[in-house]
Amino acid sequence: MDINRRTAFKGIGAGTVALLGGVGSAAAKPPSEGDTIVDVAVAADDFNVLVDAVTQAGLVDALSGNRQLTVFAPTDEAFEALADELEVEVEDLLQLDNLEDILLYHVTNGRRNADSVINAPQIEMLNGEKIDVDGKMLNDGQAEIVATDIEASNGIIHVINGVLLP
Known part of the structure; x- marks a missing residue:
């Protein structure tokens, strides 16, 4: 894991915690034991663009708090395919005016395991919109759940x- 990247995550935007509403304040208690969603993404090899996007959008604290969330995490390859399309x-994607909205469209409240997700016809995301679910397919083939x-x-x-x- 890149220590500089981890340090950058820890120092970014304390005010973003309030962004997701109900998350708490910047002084919220650290998450319970273990790695947070952000820690897991930083440690993985296939989420570099996602980590950069979360950093750019100022959502690190919001995804590192105590609030239980479910994240649909696009791989680097997914971001590369979108950039090609x-x-x-890829770096231009990180400068999109609606980057925060796009990222929040990948996060929902609560701890939703695979059975809960694939059996739901729709899921409300943190940006207020809903995604359609058909088994492992999301939004009529925009993405497929692969893990x-x-x-x-x-x-x-x-x-x-x-x-x-x-």
Whole structure:
């Protein structure tokens, strides 16, 4: 794991905790035992763009708190495919005006395991919109869940092969 990246995560935007409403204040207690969603993403090799996007959008604290969340995490390959589709560089995606909204479209309240997700027709996301679920397919094929139930102290991560766009 890149120590500089971890240090950057710890020092970013204490005010973002309030962004997700009900998360608490910047002085909230640290998550219970174990790695947070952010820690898991930083330690993995396939979420570098996601980690950079979360940092750029100022959502690190919100995804590191005590609040239980479920994250649908696009892989680096998913971000690269979106960049190719839009005919831009991956770095350009990190500068999108609606980056925060896009990222919040990948997060829902609560700790939702795979069975809870694939059996729900829709899931309300933190940006206020809903995604459609058809088994492991999300939003009519925008992404497919390719790995499930990755545990973190403050939630669950499901890996997806596409970037969901609100």
